[in-house]
Amino acid sequence: MLARTVLNDLFPGEFRDYVSSGVNYLWNHVSPELTIVIQEKDGYNVNNVYQAAMAYLSSRISPSTRRFKVKKEDADKSMVLSLDKGEHMMDVFEGIQFRWCLRCHENRRINIPVDHDSNSSSSSTMSLGSHLFELSFNKKHKEKALDVYLPWILDWWEASKKQDKNLKLFLNEIEEWVPINLQHPSSFDTLAMDPELKRTLMEDLSRFTQSKDYYRRIGKAWKRGYLLYGPPGTGKSSLIAAMANFLKYDIYDLELAEVRWTSSLRRLLVEISNRSIIVIEDIDCSVALENRDNLESTPSRTEKVTLSALLNFVDGLWSSCGEERIIVFTTNCKDRLDPALLRPGRMDMHIYMGYCTPSMFRILASNYHAVDDHPLFGEIDELIKDVQITPAAVAEELMKRDDVDAALRGLVDTLHQQKELEAKVQSLDDGEMSHHEDSDQEE
Numbered sequence: 001m002l003a004r005t006v007l008n009d010l011f012p013g014e015f016r017d018y019v020s021s022g023v024n025y026l027w028n029h030v031s032p033e034l035t036i037v038i039q040e041k042d043g044y045n046v047n048n049v050y051q052a053a054m055a056y057l058s059s060r061i062s063p064s065t066r067r068f069k070v071k072k073e074d075a076d077k078s079m080v081l082s083l084d085k086g087e088h089m090m091d092v093f094e095g096i097q098f099r100w101c102l103r104c105h106e107n108r109r110i111n112i113p114v115d116h117d118s119n120s121s122s123s124s125t126m127s128l129g130s131h132l133f134e135l136s137f138n139k140k141h142k143e144k145a146l147d148v149y150l151p152w153i154l155d156w157w158e159a160s161k162k163q164d165k166n167l168k169l170f171l172n173e174i175e176e177w178v179p180i181n182l183q184h185p186s187s188f189d190t191l192a193m194d195p196e197l198k199r200t201l202m203e204d205l206s207r208f209t210q211s212k213d214y215y216r217r218i219g220k221a222w223k224r225g226y227l228l229y230g231p232p233g234t235g236k237s238s239l240i241a242a243m244a245n246f247l248k249y250d251i252y253d254l255e256l257a258e259v260r261w262t263s264s265l266r267r268l269l270v271e272i273s274n275r276s277i278i279v280i281e282d283i284d285c286s287v288a289l290e291n292r293d294n295l296e297s298t299p300s301r302t303e304k305v306t307l308s309a310l311l312n313f314v315d316g317l318w319s320s321c322g323e324e325r326i327i328v329f330t331t332n333c334k335d336r337l338d339p340a341l342l343r344p345g346r347m348d349m350h351i352y353m354g355y356c357t358p359s360m361f362r363i364l365a366s367n368y369h370a371v372d373d374h375p376l377f378g379e380i381d382e383l384i385k386d387v388q389i390t391p392a393a394v395a396e397e398l399m400k401r402d403d404v405d406a407a408l409r410g411l412v413d414t415l416h417q418q419k420e421l422e423a424k425v426q427s428l429d430d431g432e433m434s435h436h437e438d439s440d441q442e443e
């Protein structure tokens, strides 16, 4: 301690900085080595070179790698290896040696409220880190590294992604997106939906993915919005999964209740990658409709998330920070939605997911029992036309029994019960209505 104080007195800070920068300068000139820093993120943007390097190096892990991570999730065909932080790895490309090192930097601490009471001041802190690669090699190979080696790794990564793409579902927790493997089996083949509407939607999606030049020409962000509405159990979530599987897009499921401030919302939205579907379910219940009179105002950093803030980001400059993005809002009750959401141009397509129809029943019967025709189909068609039953309820009935005859007979019974129930409710409603009319007349 005393020695340090004496040294500090003898050699003031400026002098020490001067000496250390001189040593660095000399070392850089003498050392034959050059180091490139490849950060995980540049600001909010994910760095593709980092992602590509991570995937590439994971595929190159060998017995000489002293320490690495291993995992296997359900969707993974085999164990997935990856480098651990601090670990070095050598790679030889066209006879040149490249040394990689993965490092982690703590770059941000955030406050996390201890309870969910927004007025509470108690909080704990959590550090958020970012990773980077250091790539070192002889400086005479600088051009080779930048013009050949790194582009080659990027091409390798693009090709391997196409070959073996496991879709991801991202969930927002605190201020971060947490990925899990998306293994939803729903597809447009298995989805019970009006055939004409299904065809229109599939064409719309295909056209969208091929319209990069069109969106550029008309000066609009390359994004498309869909509003899915209809009663619970009619397949809105299944449709989103079918869209993701059809397009091979990841899903970002934005839980607005988890987002406290507009600044957090902005951070989450800008971190969403291209070629993805952003989903906000039950939009009528998700956002407090504060600031109704002030829908076009610019949200401030500390403002709580409102519909106005959400729409400002979705339609504002943020939307041009990425491309090929689909935004899906769902609701069980379109009538409850704020008119700002329904304004022309806000959502490109409004898709009604309704009760089961005969054509939807045929798809479910084919899914669950591989039958295209059956003597009971006529009776089921007639009953289904008369009642309001969701595809989820029909699916549940079909799943109860393995034997197709028994399953379809069970469905006929359920439909009869539903018909009786609806008739009873109707007669009660009629009775109540005539009671009101009588009392109105008496008044």
Ligand SMILES: Nc1ncnc2c1ncn2[C@@H]1O[C@H](COP(=O)(O)OP(=O)(O)OP(=O)(O)O)[C@@H](O)[C@H]1O
Residues within 6 Å of the ligand: 190, 191, 192, 193, 230, 231, 232, 233, 234, 235, 236, 237, 238, 239, 332, 353, 391, 392, 393, 395
């Ligand atoms: N249209 C459909 N086609 C095929 N299966 C369906 C359909 N609708 C519902 N199902 C079946 O019912 C289950 C529940 O449906 P899903 O969660 O997609 O409905 P939802 O409309 O999103 O409901 P909620 O509004 O409650 O979220 C699905 O996992 C699926 O098995």
